[in-house]
Amino acid sequence: MMIKQPVQLLLVGEGGIAGVHMQALEPIPGVAVRGLVGGVEADARAFAAEWGIPEVVASLEEALGRDDLDAVILATPSPQHAEQAEVVIGAGKHLLCEIPMALSLADAEWITARAEASGLVCMVAHTRRFNAPHRELRRRLQVGEFHLQHLVSETYFFRRENLNMQGQPRRWVDNLLWHHACHSVDLLAWLLDDFDLEVWGSRGPDHPELGIPMDMSIGLRSRGGVLATLALSFNNRGPFGGFYRYIGEEDTFHAFRDALKDHEGQAVALTGNGFATQDQEFIAAILEGREPEASFTSCLPSMRLLDRLECAMGGA
Incomplete structure (x- = not known):
């Protein structure tokens, strides 16, 4: 149509x-x-x-x-x-x-x-598939300019009360695995074009009122041996957001939103806004x-990875 x-x-x-x-x-x-x-x-x-x-x-x-x-x-x-x-x-x-x-x-x-x-x-x-740092590093991976060894992802929020990002009361409870971990699990699979990842993980205790795990530790490994370590917490007082460290053969890069820096803290020139x-x-x-x-079809394999993680952690 x-x-x-x-x-x-x-x-x-x-x-x-x-x-x-x-x-x-x-x-x-x-x-x-x-x-x-x-x-x-x-x-x-x-x-x-x-x-x-x-x-x-x-x-x-x-x-x-x-x-x-x-x-x-x-x-x-x-x-x-x-x-x-x-x-x-x-x-x-x-x-x-x-x-x-x-x-x-x-x-x-x-x-x-x-x-x-x-x-x-x-x-x-x-x-994450549209943020400029991740798109640039995916390009470098595809042409052989960069060889990833370990992706470290940190996702931090403070959600001990059921509030949204503006601090207003929420009528629903957020999900650390299916929402927040989804970003980073999908990111590694998309970066490497490998959705057949080995997965494992652990979850912290459930919040007594919200009924959700407030902390998670997740591990991923590609068929080529690339590792990812994901730390997620609703107990962290800040700073908030998703922070990524790309540890590679040629360099280590730090990505946050649409900004990318090398291991010396020097900005890598990029343009673009992920949401835009x-x-x-x-x-x-x-x-x-x-x-x-990011069609439904292309994102479904990541949902299968989340399902395997949920089983590995005994339910989330």
Whole structure:
């Protein structure tokens, strides 16, 4: 299904990541966010006013009944992704779904099958694939300029209370494995084009009120012997985010968001913003009628790795 510009978008969700998508979409020509479906009406109306979204729609089903919408961005709580994705695909709309596509392998396989059968552009926000440092190091790996020995990933947040990234109360509980570890597990597999990784891991005790493990230690090994060590914590007081150390034969690099430094702390000149590159890819795939990078199909093998990790850790 070919779409003419402007691409008419519906945004679902008014939380922190929804604002990130609005920032990423602003400079893209030929894009119009026509409506917003929010979880809390007052918050949704405030968000729509802030970003100039002309209409707040009461429900996803109501919004999808409109003929003037081409595509949907799901920026909603993780537990809702698979079910909402099915509704969007069933309505014949292109879809960009926030990471993770689902919170179980069964749901991931189920929604990927529906995405594949639809002929629509269906993409998951595996943003690490679009961050400039990771794209540059993947390029160097592919042409033989850099040989990776060990990827060390640190993912830190402070989530002892159920608050979002703005410190506001959350109505759902985040998932350290299926959401946050998904970024780094997928990153190694994508970097090496090797989704047949050996995996192992351990989890700390569950939080007495939130009912989730607050700390995890995960190990990965590729068929070629490249290691990855992932440390994840909801107990860390800061700094927050995902920090990556690429230990290689030629150098050691440090990546954070869209910045890359060598072992001496010298910045590597790069351009690009991961969220902007990601959302541009979604729009381009729609306009060009092709499969996007980070399609549901290409991300499903990483969900199988997470399932194996969950089994190895005795459930998460």
